[in-house]
Amino acid sequence: MTDIAPTIASLFPDGLPLRLTAYDGSSAGPEDSPYTIELTSPRALSYLLTAPGDLGLGRAYVAGDIALHGAHPGNPYGPFSLLKDHTDFGIPRPSQVIELVRALGLRNLVPPAPPPQEHLPAWRHRLEGLRAVTQWSRHSQERDADAIHHHYDVSNAFYEYVLGPSMTYTCAVFPTEDATLEEAQENKYDLICRKLDLQPGQRLLDVGCGWGGMVRHAAKHYGVKALGVTLSRNQAEWATQEIKRQGLDDLAEVRFSDYRDVPEGDFDAVSSIGLTEHIGVANYPAYFGSLRDKLKPQGRLLNHCITRDDSTKSPKAGAFIDRYVFPDGELIGSGTIVREVENAGLEVQHHENIRIHYAKTLQGWSENLVENWDACVAETSEGTARVWGLYMVGSRIAFERNEIQLHHVLATKTDENGVSGYPLRPGFGV
Template sequence: MTAPTSAPAGKGIAPTIASLFPGGLPLWLKAYDGSVAGDQSRPYGVELVSERGLSYIMTAPGDLGLARAYVAGDLVLHGAHPGDPYEAFSLLKDHTDFGIPGPLELIGVLRSLGLSHLIPPPPPPQEHLPAWRHRLEGLRALGKWGRHSQERDADAIQHHYDVSNAFYEHVLGPSMTYTCAVFPTEDATLEEAQDHKYDLVCRKLDLQPGQRLLDIGCGWGGMVRHAAKHYGVQVLGVTLSREQATWAQEEIKRQGLDDLAEVRHSDYREVEEGDFDAVSSIGLTEHIGVDNYPAYFGFMRDKLKPRGRILNHCITRHDNVDRRTGAFIDRYVFPDGELAGSGTIVRAVEDAGLEVQHHENFRVHYAKTLAGWCRNLADNWDACVAETDEGTARVWGLYMAGSRIAFERNEIQLHHVLATKTDDGDSGYPLRHEF
């Protein structure tokens, strides 16, 4: 789309909003009153098309208000595809927090924008505000709906993963793998990189025919099928998403792997079997909660044979400072998600009585993975919207582009931690890594 026509400088909604951002907005802004702010020769801009959008921005300053307006269609992005808004959001990143105006300036802002816009509209339907947020305090005493209880974790997982299997097929591609790929070369395809990731995990776990593997948080069963098909391993995968489990079991049958592979719709904490040769966790730790790390890694330890191995693959912070996830991610993407630094992960693994053998960072690989998913979303935009709705599709474009930027800037990382259940000093591990 072309840039909007000019309006009187310094007057109206757009200049007032732009004045709230420290350093100014790095793209142009047009508002429904015809006002414009910013350099209109820039290739990217946003247009505030309704009063509701202004109310979203005023009642939830920062990324949450902007996200609400964008998801609802009240804030329109120009110059970039909503499925892959990476270039535009690269400019906007770090410019979404309002400055704190002085009292007199604040009065002027409120008069200019209108006090009526301080009444918050209902959030878009894509925002995760389940009943437990309202009744949590009453039920906390009963122990049912506390943070990361089985009921609350199931609710959070279903919000994110039970969107539509067809939607995920369009975005993720044939591998149906929603975790960081590992690119063997710069020009490897996304599918090649996902296959390489699964094979690397199998080699790190030193899987051998006839062994037993437990894959917790198995998603659509990519690791389950790869280990069974290529390594002859008996594999049990568990996921809290019913949609994932149904798809995975159908694919296992289609590939004729029924004798080796199984995916259950289950909380990993409900797995009764034990004596596994290896346990893999690929993309589950983000949903566990830092306070639950001792129980989580203790569960893995207890499921292993002596000298067995675990491989933990998860998103991490670039440091070990304790902080909460941003409001947009918590409300729209991963409710109750928590990240920690890799040092925190390693310490928790060691404190559980496991011996860490290898620790590796795949940060740049996740940026490349997200770029591939955004391309898929943009290329299949109409089909993705048809499967869900336009607001949900916008959420995905926004979150994946923003996550790509965060990985590129080393704000978040992705780590593998490989450990053994060492028994009386015998880890079963070779003198040097063999993977």
């Protein structure tokens, strides 16, 4: 078996954008590239060949069979900004398969077991134990809980290292270019509170509340009685302790619960910050209908979620994101969000894109991961830390290139007389 790197390079129709070296001593790609990807073992080759595109590359990287030179594994922004959109070389032509077998050996075309960080794909969910279809149908409560557990119940300490003191895992809003990540997260929560026009004594429901940042901010700064719900037990336990530590337990509460199981109603406001991505597009009517039913007349809903740049693309995430980061996650254009909110009987009052803020947020998280790399690896594993490094820079690049966006949609439960409670001009600034 010889000349591994040139053979792999031949699969890239536009050529390799950086340097590639392999364990057989071969190399390919521009010699002056500041970044080099090294295939350190035959397993790396097998991953690339048996799952072409981002999944095979991700598997090899997470397993440690690919080494990066010129970039930190916690923030591989440079090399992956060059590789992005160049990894989908698809299924080799028959002539290429013959060439690969001759050059690389038949055994490298046998799929290795994926790294342990990989979540079960959908088809394995359906086959596993022949469980009841209703139990494991896409976005059933049981399956949603499983998907949330996979991503969010990693380790609270790990998230503290990556997210910083705010423990906020959603897009920040930077008031200035030089604002810190913590200042931007505080500013985001305050903006949402102002969009919802929260007043002392009102009641807020925050669905998919994470570690309770919105709940605590609304209670502390706006005197609101706030209830947050999350499907992550780790998040709920951490949030409850932090609420008590800050002396907010008379106003704030976080429950380990599905939003569909909240018995209370007549809330003045509902916030959904980063939950819609987990709902599934087919479930939007039921989702927004449920949130509408939780509101009192003239109440407000703020939906904050990642969206695609248009609604014609498939909502399904890429293979790496689906299996390693957000199982069953789906994204769609903001127009679809607006339509479904309106179809649920709510009146959309304001619609805002804050895409570039998420690129800056992800940059901050990547810097935190690099700064706390050893502690993050010790808390979880190097494979898990590599998943995060790769996923965050990939997402950052996608936001920078306008492939995905982040939208706020503000709506009111306008009453039967057409009274919305919304002022002539919004008071939160635009």
